[in-house]
Amino acid sequence: MLKSKLKTLVLSASVTIFAAALILMPDESLEASIRGLDMWWEIVFPSLLPFFIVSEMLIGFGVVRFIGVVLEPMMRPLFRVPGVGGFVWAMGMASGFPAGAKLTARLRQEKQLTRIEAERLVSFTNSSNPLFIFGAVSVGFFQNATLGIVLASAHYLGNFCVGLAMRFYGGKDDETIMNRSTVKKRFFLREAFSALHQTRLKDKRPIGKLLGDAVTSSIQTLLMIGGFIILFSVINKMLYHLHITTFVAAGFSTLFHLVHLTEQLSIPFISGLFEITLGSKMTSGVTEATLLHQAIITSFILGFSGFSVQAQVASILAQTDIRFQPFFYARFLHGAAASIATIIIWKPVYERFSDEQLSNAIPVFSQQNAYIWNEIIYWLKTAGPLITIVSLLVYILIYSRRMFNHFD
Structure with a gap:
């Protein structure tokens, strides 16, 4: 009972302080809101x-189930998930969070x-998509x-x-996995x-209805994502x-000093725990740090995903019985694993493909690749x-038409 009351007190105080900050600093909050909106927009x-949309259509047409049967021999031994997990994994990497x-x-x-x-x-x-x-x-x-x-x-x-x-997560609690995995031994x-x-055949919706559902479901999810991006941009x-x-960064400065990282990276690190874009941008601006140190911190930020993305995932999972806690713990593991991997592959990968010696200069041979990615970003912004x-107009049209038919 005391724990519940304390939680209520903390949440109420936090929201009150946040509301007061919005009132006292309207210019800063507006600037942060616009930054988040631009990113989403x-x-x-x-x-x-x-x-x-394509994912919803593939699920409706049964293609995902087909892929699941094909990939079952690979996904089950490695990750203890059905073969459909291979489709989710590939789409998650291609489109970025929170698609998975x-x-x-x-x-x-x-x-x-x-x-x-x-x-x-x-x-x-x-995970983050390659474009980002x-x-x-x-x-x-x-x-x-x-x-x-x-x-x-x-x-x-x-x-x-x-x-x-995570294949070791769940243990003996998931008995249906073992029973189901022994049903078919051959593919x-x-x-x-x-x-x-x-x-x-089980999904009896006509193609038009299936496409309409895919559009409305996708846009509803993206509207929710946009709200979280703007909110956490302002919170940060x-x-x-x-x-x-x-204040929090001061504590991390000591930890960074122990692992021989530049103390100036602590503030970008804390910002990245809330929102990965701002954290990554601030990390790139720390001139006191070597590029390797910046890459280590950026890798952790990308792996941790930030509380903004985690809130988006929590909102999506709340529609099911999937618990958020394992995902949250996995983010720390992903951040740590990515940081360690950065250290391990730095010499064989970065120093092999670049003429730099831990500096921020741009290699000549990579300028063409930089041009390509700049063009993609420019096209998206345009x-x-x-x-x-x-898309929003199409969504409004479909939603209005369904509401009109519902009242009829």
């Missing part, structure tokens, strides 16, 4: 929407995963396309390590096609101006808002 919405959480929740609702399997799967299928790592972080912040190879390699290698570690292409066909800004970030507007 220009990059997040147009880059994630096609993946979300959305697809995992969707498959759980379809009863293609048990709860323990879903908790394992969601822990290692949420190469385009925004490496080229946009560090002006170094070669660094993207290290960050991406360490990030996805860390993801793989989390998946291997036949005919069985995979049969599963695809049966799944399609308020914490900085209230000197809470500086066409992204138009895609967002058109």
Whole structure:
């Protein structure tokens, strides 16, 4: 009872302080809100929407079930999840977070995963997409396309390590896994096609209805994601101006000193725990640190994903019986694994592909790659808002039509 009352007191006090900060610092909060909105408006919405819609269609048509049967011999021994986890993993890496959480929740609702399997799967299928790592972080912040190879390699290698570690999660609690995994010992292409066909027949929605549901579901999720991006952008800004970030960073400075990292990285590290974009940008601006130290901190920030992304995942998982706690612990593991992987692969990868000696200069041979990623980012910023507007108009049209038919 006392714990519950204390929790109520802390939450109430936190919200009150946050509201007071918004009133006292309206200019800073508006600036942070606009920054978060621009990110969602220009990059997040147009880059994630096609993946979300296509994923919903693939699930409805049974293609995901087909892939699940095909990949069962690989995913089950490695990660103790069904073969459909391979589809979620690939889509999560291609489209970025929180696509893995959305697809995992969707498959759980379809009863293609048990709860323990879903908790394992969601822990290692949420990751940054290559566009963000190469385009925004490496080229946009560090002006170094070669660094993207290290960050991406360490990030996805860390993801793989989390998946291997999470296979031990659940233990004997998930008895249905063992029972189900012994039903079929051999794989036949005919069985995979049969599963695809049966799944399609089970979903009796016509193609038009299926497409409409995919659009509305995807846009609803992206609207929720946009709200969290803006909210945590403001929270991060308020914490900085209230000197809470500086206070917490002082404690981390001692820890960084013990592991021979520059103390000036502590504030960007704390900011990155809340929002990865701001944390990565601030890390790139610490001139006192070597590029290796900046890469280590950035890798942890990317692996941890930030409380902003974690809140998005928690909101998606709340629609199911999937628990958030395993995912939260896995983020620390991913951040640590990615940081260690960065240290291990730095010499064989970065120093091999670059002529730099731990500096921030741009290698000549990587300028062409930097140009490509800059072009992609520029195209998204130019066409992204138009895609967002058109998609929202389509969503409003579909939603209004359904509401009108419902009242009829």
